[in-house]
Amino acid sequence: MRTAVFSARPYDRRFLEEATQRADAAWPVEFLYFDATLDVHTAALAQDCEAVCVFVNDRLDAPVLQALHALGVRAILLRCAGFNNVDLAMAGQLGFFVARVPAYSPEAVAEHALALVMTLNRHTHRAYNRVREGNFMLDGLLGRTLYGTTVGIVGTGKIGLATGRIFKGMGCTVLGHDPYPSSAFDAIGAYVALDDLLARADIVSLHCPLTPDTHHLINTTSLARMKPGAMLVNTSRGGLVDTHAVIGALKARHLGHLAIDVYEQESALFFQDRSGEIIDDDAFQRLMTFPNVLVTGHQGFFTVEALQEISEITLRNLGDFAAGRPCANAVPLP
Numbered sequence: 001m002r003t004a005v006f007s008a009r010p011y012d013r014r015f016l017e018e019a020t021q022r023a024d025a026a027w028p029v030e031f032l033y034f035d036a037t038l039d040v041h042t043a044a045l046a047q048d049c050e051a052v053c054v055f056v057n058d059r060l061d062a063p064v065l066q067a068l069h070a071l072g073v074r075a076i077l078l079r080c081a082g083f084n085n086v087d088l089a090m091a092g093q094l095g096f097f098v099a100r101v102p103a104y105s106p107e108a109v110a111e112h113a114l115a116l117v118m119t120l121n122r123h124t125h126r127a128y129n130r131v132r133e134g135n136f137m138l139d140g141l142l143g144r145t146l147y148g149t150t151v152g153i154v155g156t157g158k159i160g161l162a163t164g165r166i167f168k169g170m171g172c173t174v175l176g177h178d179p180y181p182s183s184a185f186d187a188i189g190a191y192v193a194l195d196d197l198l199a200r201a202d203i204v205s206l207h208c209p210l211t212p213d214t215h216h217l218i219n220t221t222s223l224a225r226m227k228p229g230a231m232l233v234n235t236s237r238g239g240l241v242d243t244h245a246v247i248g249a250l251k252a253r254h255l256g257h258l259a260i261d262v263y264e265q266e267s268a269l270f271f272q273d274r275s276g277e278i279i280d281d282d283a284f285q286r287l288m289t290f291p292n293v294l295v296t297g298h299q300g301f302f303t304v305e306a307l308q309e310i311s312e313i314t315l316r317n318l319g320d321f322a323a324g325r326p327c328a329n330a331v332p333l334p
């Protein structure tokens, strides 16, 4: 089964090859690795392949799906949980098999959300540089004790629950909002309406998927409802947050801190070395000027354990497709 792996970084190759050796697949599997992001210009790289293996910023819109189908590709394997980058209606129309990795170490993302909060709150990134330069002044490093503060979790699924548990363990009051409440979350926090959560939380952490309903969930109106000085954390998907509205709230000194691992226009930046280039994204560059903003480049998932799980489940999904078996991780298509 020839499979074109797009957006392939050295770690993708390493973990997919290791998983292939461990799986000892009864069917031949051959991965072809391409650095390129999948789009209408790069789809041709999947020539002679039956499957493509893609990541969050690969684009599987109607023209790309049609191009892949014309090349003979029949399966799409997402190395991630979210599938907002796939035109599901077109994939269904063309008869594609689409499978994802619904869960891989949710704790990895939850722990990264905690790392962002702790860094921004206690300014460890600034302290690191200061101390290396022999500056031991504390001015500008003042944080807050998180014990006793209120953390609002928007989306209490696997990652939201793991995040809530961490903050509960730190002695925070945990609030949650989710159209589908869970008893597991009930055990650690209280469900409230979104407006109530925004008004009460010192830290708002986003863990819901990006859908047409959640696009720009955080906008001028919802930001105005947040407590003055509160921290917004987004490790879910960039499109949940209206970047221009957030810049406005930071400039107005209403939003206290912003920590993001995902960014609405990240596909033009993330997972690439752009250090020697001029970055044209003015909104991103404006964000970089705020001392109370911390951005990481979509690394919430990036642990050994998560990459092993992603590769193993991807391989299993491919095996189900190859054998024509029902696949538990298939994305339902309209």
Ligand code: NAI
Residues within 6 Å of the ligand: 081, 082, 102, 103, 106, 109, 154, 155, 156, 157, 158, 159, 160, 177, 178, 179, 180, 207, 208, 209, 210, 213, 214, 235, 236, 237, 261, 262, 298, 299, 300, 301, 302
């Ligand atoms: P999940 O499916 O277990 O949980 C998502 C929860 O969001 C569900 O409980 C759902 O009911 C809820 N939800 C849906 N619409 C909502 C709304 N309007 N308001 C509040 N809650 C809503 O998904 P999981 O595994 O927890 O992942 C969450 C998101 O994290 C994914 O969609 C993905 O975008 C992101 N993610 C980010 C990673 C990173 O590296 N930064 C890695 C993995 C996932």
